[in-house]
Each structure stands twice: as C-alpha cells, then as structure tokens.
Amino acid sequence: MADTHATGWVMLGTDTGVGKTFIGCQIIEALRAAGHRVRARKPIETGCANQEGTYIPADATALWNAAGRSESLETVCPLRFLAPLAAPEAARHEGRRLEFAHDIAPLLPAPNDTRQPNDALWLIESAGGLMSPLTEDALGLALASHTRLPVILVAPDRLGTLSGLFASMEALDRRGIPIAAVILNRRPEDRSTQNDSSPDNLMHIRHWLPQIVTRMPHPAVLSHDQRFSTPVVPVLLGPVHTKSKPTT
Numbered sequence: 001m002a003d004t005h006a007t008g009w010v011m012l013g014t015d016t017g018v019g020k021t022f023i024g025c026q027i028i029e030a031l032r033a034a035g036h037r038v039r040a041r042k043p044i045e046t047g048c049a050n051q052e053g054t055y056i057p058a059d060a061t062a063l064w065n066a067a068g069r070s071e072s073l074e075t076v077c078p079l080r081f082l083a084p085l086a087a088p089e090a091a092r093h094e095g096r097r098l099e100f101a102h103d104i105a106p107l108l109p110a111p112n113d114t115r116q117p118n119d120a121l122w123l124i125e126s127a128g129g130l131m132s133p134l135t136e137d138a139l140g141l142a143l144a145s146h147t148r149l150p151v152i153l154v155a156p157d158r159l160g161t162l163s164g165l166f167a168s169m170e171a172l173d174r175r176g177i178p179i180a181a182v183i184l185n186r187r188p189e190d191r192s193t194q195n196d197s198s199p200d201n202l203m204h205i206r207h208w209l210p211q212i213v214t215r216m217p218h219p220a221v222l223s224h225d226q227r228f229s230t231p232v233v234p235v236l237l238g239p240v241h242t243k244s245k246p247t248t
C-alpha cells in the first residue's frame with residue numbers, strides 16, 4: 001500500500017519517557033521548515049503542573065510551541081490531569097471516568113480523513129506507551145486504530161529495547177495499524193551506557209524493516225539547516241508500508 005498524501009501521524013512510544021514529545025517537536029519543526037502546517041495534539045496529559053488552579057501541560061506546551069501556536073493550547077490539549085499516572089487512573093483521582101468514544105474520538109480527525117495538499121498535517125501524541133491505558137475502555141494505540149493514521153514509533157536506543165520494540169510492532173500489526181517510521185532515540189541516560197559493546201539496534205531492526213527505521217540525530221550535534229532537514233521527514237511523507245512487524 002502506498003499513500004503519498006500523508007494526513008498525519010500518531011506518536012506512540014514503547015514506554016513512557018522514551019522521547020515522543022522530544023522527537024515530536026523536532027518533526028513538527030522540520031515539517032514546518034518544509035512548508036507544512038501542523039495540527040499538534042496531546043488529547044490527554046497527566047502529571048500537569050498546578051499553577052494557581054490552572055493545569056499546565058508540559059508536553060502539549062512544547063508541541064504547541066513547535067507548531068507555531070497556530071491554535072489554542074486548549075485545542076491542543078483539552079484533557080489535563082494532575083497525577084502523573086496512566087490517564088484513566090489520573091482522571092479517576094479527579095472524579096472522572098474517561099470513555100474513548102465520548103471523550104477522545106471527538107478530538108481526533110475522522111477515521112480515514114482525507115487531505116488536500118495545503119491542509120495541515122496531524123501529529124497526535126498519546127500518553128505513556130502504546131499499550132498504556134488511555135481511557136477506561138481503550139489503550140494508547142486506539143488513537144491510531146480509530147483515526148487510521150500511521151504510527152511514528154519511538155523506542156530508546158539502548159540494550160534491552162529490541163524485545164519491547166518487536167512486541168510493540170506485533171501489537172500494531174495485529175490491529176492492522178501501519179508504521180510510518182521507527183525512531184531510535186538516544187536519550188542522555190542511554191548515551192551514558194554507550195561503549196565498545198553498545199548494541200547496534202539499528203542493524204537488528206533494519207534486518208526486518210529496511211525502509212522505515214531511522215535514528216533521529218540529536219539536535220545539539222546538527223547545524224541549524226541540518227536540524228530542519230531531518231531525514232525523517234522524507235520518510236514520513238513517503239509511502240506507508242504495511243509490513244510492520246518482524247516475521248520468523
């Protein structure tokens with residue numbers, strides 16, 4: 001299958017804290033530098049800061065800034081909770097029970113939404129890992145199964161990532177969700193463990209999925225021009241591949 005007119009992507013991670021927001025902001029900036037407008041969304045954010053009764057969502061604020069503040073922060077992230085927990089649990093702490101169809105679906109593009117060439121691209125970040133509960137009745141990956149948008153799957157570039165990453169790919173494949181890109185992200189804590197016996201995770205994944213895997217260069221080592229011409233963007237705007245899991 002090839003879809004040369006991408007409508008957008010859902011940012012999923014193999015876990016919480018793997019860099020969805022960090023990478024998502026870089027992708028948004030690169031898409032904008034390539035002339036695209038982006039509709040960033042973090043429909044639910046937990047662990048918000050409480051500033052005199054106003055809940056401040058850090059992830060959504062970063063995505064909102066990267067997207068040029070073209071919409072309101074309320075539009076980017078309408079559901080905000082204080083407790084740094086899985087979304088339905090954080091919501092229960094505040095007396096709410098979240099249901100996907102009622103609370104999340106209205107915030108998303110319609111399933112199989114089409115796009116005119118000048119329309120904005122969606123970039124929608126889940127909360128936590130792809131199998132983390134998002135509502136009482138849905139997991140994070142429901143953002144992709146509902147919208148039919150392809151996934152940008154972020155995994156930490158460290159020893160121990162492959163098993164969880166391949167299991168994540170299987171979970172997406174079981175639901176027929178295509179992967180637009182797998183991004184290996186080397187966070188500071190991952191870099192500190194790099195040495196001569198560091199794993200070549202890219203090699204392992206490319207063995208199964210040659211077209212779609214990439215390692216996101218760290219912005220600090222790139223020039224301004226390089227940062228805004230990341231090789232991920234042509235990958236994302238290229239064809240969507242259906243082969244999304246390792247096979248044995």
Ligand SMILES: Nc1ncnc2c1ncn2[C@@H]1O[C@H](COP(=O)(O)OP(=O)(O)OP(=O)(O)O)[C@@H](O)[C@H]1O
Binds near residue numbers: 013
């Ligand atoms: N490549 C990187 N270089 C430096 N810092 C990074 C990198 N990747 C992630 N970080 C930092 O690691 C932390 C976790 O990353 P991030 O918030 O993007 O994760 P996440 O997957 O969006 O988590 P959540 O599940 O909470 O949404 C953040 O402080 C972020 O700035």
Ligand SMILES: C[C@H](N)[C@@H](CCCCCC(=O)O)NC(=O)O
Binds near residue numbers: 044
């Ligand atoms: C508090 C975290 N930062 C995150 C929620 C992580 C939930 C993880 C649940 C799990 O998989 O065990 N919230 C969020 O991304 O809005």
Ligand SMILES: [Mg+2]
Binds near residue numbers: 020021022059125
């Ligand atoms: Mg995040």
